Amino acid sequence: MKSRLTIGKLAEAAGVGVETVRFYQRSGLLPEPERPLSGYREYTDADRRRIHFIKRAQTLGFNLEDIAGLLKLDGPQTCSVTHDLALEKLHVVKEKIDALVAIRDALQQMVRQCERKHRRGTCPIIQSLVQEEAKI
Amino acid sequence: MKSRLTIGKLAEAAGVGVETVRFYQRSGLLPEPERPLSGYREYTDADRRRIHFIKRAQTLGFNLEDIAGLLKLDGPQTCSVTHDLALEKLHVVKEKIDALVAIRDALQQMVRQCERKHRRGTCPIIQSLVQEEAKI
DNA sequence: CTTGACTCCGTACCTATGTACGGAGATTAC
DNA sequence: GTAATCTCCGTACATAGGTACGGAGTCAAG
DSSP: OOOOHHHHHHHHTTTOOOHHHHHHHHSSSSSBBBOTTTTTTOHHHHHHHHHHHHHHHTTTTHHHHHHHHHOOOTTOOOOHHHHHHHHHHHHHHHHHHHHHHHHHHHHHHHHHHHHHOOOOOOHHHHHHHGGGGGGO | OOBOOOOHHHHHHTTTTHHHHHHHHHHSOOOOOOOTTTTTEEEEEEHHHHHHHHHHHHHHOOOOOHHHHHHHSSSSOHHHHHHHHHHHHHHHHHHHHHHHHHHHHHHHHHHHHHHHTOOSSSSOOHHHGGGGTOOO
């Protein structure tokens, strides 16, 4: 099912606006699509998945430049370049995970505290988050 | 050691600019500081930690509005409000962790593949990331 | 007690990431 | 085949999150 999509269909399928697709193309995040009929862009499902990936990565705190770096990992580099870049990104991702796990644990503790009605003046969310700082 | 900080010292200690501190104050992310001497703001170490938390949360994909919500957990609400807000944030944080773990695993697989010199035309980073989509 | 660094405030400006506009041409639905 | 819809392009505008400016007041070292 090699569905050919116009820009409008792609945008709808990916949950973004047409202008966003054009913007990503201009920014180099999407490859130049074929334009057989009259100059209209023709996209494939791979482009839709790529946009999904971009949007997901954004919610994880990567900016478009970071994301371009991640997407470059799919390119035709030598394996050593890819390897090093992947390792670097891996490091960043692991750090993000650690920081989020600390926040998750603090939130969980807070929820439990509230459920045990052990409330004092204020719930110690910032304190518990902030004291992770030395570790992170 | 209840160190009193001027805005410049605070900014330096927190690794941001003076204007950023003023901006956070205007945005309600930092409380109004005391201003005993001649109107100069006087900050404490709690403010420095708060800024660190804001910066850390930003790299995890929270925007300033999200962060204000997290910081509100430290406030003097009733426990039930705090509980519900914390649960909601907990959900978001867990989702972020899951997505990052998927990316981490894909990157790890990629690094291993490169190390085994099992390279084909392109490393399958996008494919492996993108195919998580159903799960996430 | 002067000089240089710091702070005040409001406002203007900047970058990243989109969003919208508008007029001309292509396509599709009737 | 014509009307509605879609796409083209360049450019302008919008929003979040800062960052810089400028002129006046304050503080601290010599």
